Amino acid sequence: NHSLQYPILSDSTGNVRKLYGASSINGILPDRVTFLIARKGIIRDVFSSQLQVLKHVDRALKWAKTTND
Numbered sequence: 001n002h003s004l005q006y007p008i009l010s011d012s013t014g015n016v017r018k019l020y021g022a023s024s025i026n027g028i029l030p031d032r033v034t035f036l037i038a039r040k041g042i043i044r045d046v047f048s049s050q051l052q053v054l055k056h057v058d059r060a061l062k063w064a065k066t067t068n069d
Contacts, residue, residue, distance in 0.1 A: 006064055022048070032056065036063045 011017050014030060022033040034056040036045040044067070047059050 004064070034060055036060060038067070 009016060017030060017033070020033075020035060022031060024030050029050070031048050032050050032053065033046065033048045035043055036059070038044050045059065045063055047056055049055060
C-alpha cells in the first residue's frame with residue numbers, strides 16, 4: 001500500500017520477540033519494540049515504548065529515508 005522498499009514484520013505470535021530478547025511489562029503485556037535492521041542483518045536502531053506509538057513510526061520513517069543501508 002505504501003510502496004515501501006523495506007520488509008515489515010508484525011510478530012503476532014511473539015516468537016521473534018523472544019529471539020531478540022524484547023521484554024514484557026511485568027511479564028504480562030508485551031512491550032512495543034521497533035527494530036530497524038539493515039540489509040546485512042545489522043540492527044541499527046531499537047526503540048521501545050508502549051505509550052509513544054507514533055514515535056515508532058516517526059523513527060522508522062526517518063531512518064528509512066536517510067539510510068543507504
